[in-house]
Amino acid sequence: MKKRLLILGGTGDAAELAARVSQIADVEVISSLAGRTQQPLTPKTGTVRIGGFGGAAGLAEFLRRSPIDFLIDATHPFAAQISANAAVAAAECHVPHLMLVRQGWEAVEGDRWIEVASHSEAAMALSGQSGRVFLTIGRQELAEFAGLDAIWFLMRAIDPPALNTPIPKGKLLLARGPFSLADERQLLLEYRIDTIVSKNSGGAATYAKIVAAREMGIPVVMVQRPPIPNVERVADVAGAISWLIEQFGNGLCNGCNG
Structure with missing residues (x-):
């Protein structure tokens, strides 16, 4: 059997x-x-x-x-x-x-990581420090950043957030990895990103954004795993x-x- x-x-x-x-x-x-x-x-x-x-x-x-x-x-x-x-x-x-x-990913030479324990800590780390943020945490935690009115966000998720979910001001991109390094570089340049917020998901599918940030000297607010x-x-x-x-x-x- x-x-x-x-x-x-x-x-x-x-x-x-x-x-x-x-x-x-x-x-x-x-x-x-x-x-x-x-x-x-x-x-x-x-x-x-x-x-x-x-x-x-x-x-x-x-x-x-x-x-x-x-x-x-x-x-x-x-x-x-x-x-x-x-x-x-x-x-x-x-x-x-x-x-x-x-x-999980580990910081290497050239990375400018700000490691935080939660999405609420990530939002606090941005306040007063960033102007244009690439938010790559999925759709479920977008509300944590909705009150940061002084910041413009490029938000990437697989699916749109649920109706009536408060989200920060900016632009929503719907896409699923893997993402190429060339495309991630272009995205950061096109939208003039000065900070990235990412979960420490590990794996290769979304690591290109971390490499692009390293090359361009962009800090990454890295949410650590629970x-x-x-x-x-x-x-x-x-x-x-x-x-x-x-x-x-x-x-x-x-x-x-x-």
């Missing part, structure tokens, strides 16, 4: 993981997306469900009812609540649980595949690493 793997997804890593695990004959893959974006990164293989579970209790009930044999949390590094819920539910149901968390549960974790898809193989022992079919 096949084992069932639940992947909490919505990221490129989660979609890649689902595709690779689906090649394993002994595993049935179920990917769960929160449904917060209008065009999510939907895996092309396996079963896909969209929507929340109803907290840790709802996720635990899903793990029991399905039933789920393994759980891999491959959500965005800033999806703190679902990761916390996953840790609680997996422990309650005694389901082997792994977090796939890509490495704390994550103290559970077993890996930094890439290959590590997650290796973990899954270990859960099966040596009896898992070949072809897992193709």
